Amino acid sequence: MATSRPKIPSELRRRVLIEAGHRCAIPTCKSTPVEIAHITPWAKTQKHEFKNLIALCPTCHTRFDDPHGPIDRKAMRQYKANLTPLLTISLANRNGQANMLAAYQELRGRFAEWLPAQVEHAAIKSRRSSSREKIKRSKSDAVDKLAWAIGAVADFQSAWGESEVSDLAGAIFYHVADWRDEVESAPSPLPTELKRRDILEEISEASTDLHLMVCEELSM
Template sequence: MGAKRPKVPSDLRRRVLIEAGHRCAIPTCRSTPVEIAHIVPWAKVRTHEFKNLIALCPTCHARFDDPHGAIDRTAMRQYKANLNPLLIAASVGMPEQIGLLAAYQEFRMRFSSWITSELEHAAMKRKRRSSPEVVEEIRLKSIDCFAWALGATLDFQRVWENYDASGLAGAIFFHVAEWSDELAESPLPLPKIIARRDIMEEISEASSELHLAVCEAVGF
């Protein structure tokens, strides 16, 4: 079965390596040399796609492939999403690309702060001994982060209105907003059906698609 697996096309391999700067995509590693790894295993997807490929050093690749290892698929998708497309040097003389990328960076930053705050809110509400006062304090912080994320999302959609990325960003935002509302309206402690939701897993594929759409739109 393994002998029938085709090689990653050279142009696709090059894109994945450039995305990671020809170093391991895990920021605390950044070692060389690197290999091209599938986030969702080849045996399951049977295809090579940019959104599902990531550059890893042999050690991190082996750790990721270990089913009992510390690096799981959700973490690897986050590492993929964290690869920063803001290669400003490549955008010299192309102000429209700089504007697109600046809006994307702002969206990523504000959205990340919001979802981190909401995850903290969810973690606190899972605990039976959490005080209502502490939970409310975290909820208010999340509301502030939501306001910033909403503004960044609207700005992103305005700047990217002629691209597919606009709709993707909106879909991700509203999916998390739905979860956020459900979280805020739930009693303390959280019901199991809500506590078991993995919002990062739920948005991981769409986030990868958004990242790919941005990279393709600006020619990276």
């Protein structure tokens, strides 16, 4: 016999509805009325969590549940992340929350500077037409931004302490850093396999997970 599914607690349901403004969370829809949907199916999680719940109109909910439909889980997680822009959060510094938020904002900002510079350097090093001087300049720019990113990761982990959030931030950084080391150690032009890697795509799901975890922690 299938395990009965408990109702979503009223306060949790209220938080999800307020987050989406009592409208469908898909920005091009915004319809009412709405239902509460699980981003990762209930059958897999067996629990109700704020980070895994999203408000959807019945039509978008049906489209999302359709395995052959146009809305996949990755897209839905991004819609969820977009509902909570951290720059608008007002926090008292209770339990260090303001410092935790500031560290996350700094981390995002430094990664937003470093990653494009690192990707651009890899692209330049991939081209046969790139001169040594051009490769050298792009490497120098990426290295400068990497130094700031390393500092931001250290500050983030200091602010968040030993936690799943801190561990995930470190894992994302080291995944990119390992790719960066492969790019630096490879000859120019880069080998085809390395040239085809999309590092931003590789970290996209983990980055969304990190954002949702930060939102969940700071809303508690």
